Amino acid sequence: MTDFVYRSVMRDIKQNILKGNYEGMRLPDERSLAEHYQVSRSSMKRALGVLAEEGIVFKKRGSGTFINPLYLKNQALFRYEGSNLGLTDSFKWPGKKQTIKLLNFHVVKATSEIAQDLFLNEQDFVYEFKRLRLLDNQPFLIETGYLPIKIMPELKPEILQSSLFNYLEDEQNKTVTKAFLNITVEPSNSEDQKEMKLTPTEPVGVMDGIFFLDDGTPFEVSNMRVHYHYMRFNTFVNLNR
Template sequence: MADLVYRKVMHDLKQKIVNNKFPNKRLPDERSLSEEYNVSRSSIKRALKLLADDGIIFKKRGSGTFINPLYMKNQTIFHYEGSNLGITDSLKSQGKTPKIKLLDFKVIPASKEIQQDLFLSEGDFVYEIQRLRLFDDKPFMIETGYIPIKIAPELSKQIVSGSIFNYVEDKIN
């Protein structure tokens, strides 16, 4: 029964997040949520932990719990199904033959929007990567991605011409 309580809270909070019920992108504190759902704080903590593990929210010590802007931006594009695969591996698992054609790879200063989205500071630099994604030799999408240099300072054209997800998972952990 206890498992159902925190899962119900988690699903309800996720639904509220998706429906933009927290316009300031900040969730109420644990005590308020506990009172709102009429459950123990440990149930709230457990529900919030699952949401954080899924990348939907993050906690900032001393400031509160916030909705991850990257989750909100990408929720309509990709649907997380519980697997830990990048696009390349996801397409392989569907029997498609994925390919990547690198269009552009450069270092740029992070714009205000990129700083906000990637939690960067003024003056930070990012790799800007533009790639054409194909499967079964047919164009699928053009993607533009930004990776903070401080996360992966050794990225190269060769690396980003392949699966960045697998590189980060295998080499950077």
Template sequence: MADLIYQKISSSLREKIDNNEFKEMRLPDERSLAEEYGVSRSSIKRALLSMSEQGIIFKKRGSGTFVNPLYSKEETYFNYSGNNLGISDSFKNEGQKLGIKVLRFDVVRSNEEMQHNLFLKPGEFVYSFERLRFLDDQPFMIEAGYIPIKLVPELTEEIASESIYNYIEKELGKEVNKSYLTISVEPSIEESQKLLNLSANEPTGLMSGIFFLDDGTPFEYTSMKTHYKYFKYNSFVDMGNG
């Protein structure tokens, strides 16, 4: 419950930041925020710490807490935060409608690569699926994923047509909150050009890697090809504790 409280506060504050509700880019002090949200100051501290670690806000000693000016300036589309790293929750869509179309949904025997990446034994089966993601009915991502059947025994194509990560969080009480991703750019192939409405000379952004459950179990091995117009990210580096 404590996790849910600070996540809701962080989400609310980010929404206010996106709506330019803080004059001079300055947030109220912790006491005022605690009174506004009706929670303890420890919950406010945790929410602010989370936002600070993401580079959304920063504290200026003796002056208060401020919005990072680059956060609102940069048009970053993915904003991984909280305990759920699913695309549906992490996409900074600013009110735009997200959609998913399942292109393929199968059950297959894991190969050597899947076994290595998902810590499976020979002969274990995985869900193999491909999905096309939309933003306001415009395709922007082709996602190919592999999930061990033993982790989500009742996964269906219908569930895969929405957020799988929200499903396992709600129905199974599990969270996907760690990932190891490789990010690169590659020439688009004919399939990508057709699905993402790209011309032959336009590239795709590629994210590939492994997503982990909160207990460290590898949950999904995935590859995500993104339309180049939506392939933009920010990185916040804090070496203050080094």
């Protein structure tokens, strides 16, 4: 799969930040960075923009772009890479490898609720899939998702065994940039206990959400049940928007 230029630039800048290669906690100006990486100004601007949105760097008007000291103290809070809101990136844990096991995948007619959430007709069909996510060999999340066939008519089971959102960006140049999430905690059910090796008295975190493409199109309705050991929610608030 292709790797967007700005992603490679972002990775290298992050590595240079962690190595302490930027004097005074300040990055070179945009033009100098573009020349150094031999990329266009627009690619460089996007890379710096995403780093700023993630909270890794911040721009001080008239002074330049600076490194957020909190990033150096705890990189785990800033672990997402790219412009998508996918779980594969947002649930990365240092030293642990994430894998995905596809539990089921089929086409169903949209219920009235799913049709409403995805702006479909009730006669439209959607993909329904269930995935189990693991960190090393520990199952930590059960994800049930629904997405319109018309957005990804080529969806195959093997695509769902890795990051769906990154596939969408790499292969279709579309990004998932917005989401409405409802986050709660509730007792684990029998499936949670079986798949995530929980006892009947252990709870799960529950995230229900609707994810949107950058053009505003609803892309997926998802229910995620998370092992309580891994239920961490971090956010970066930008009040300029």
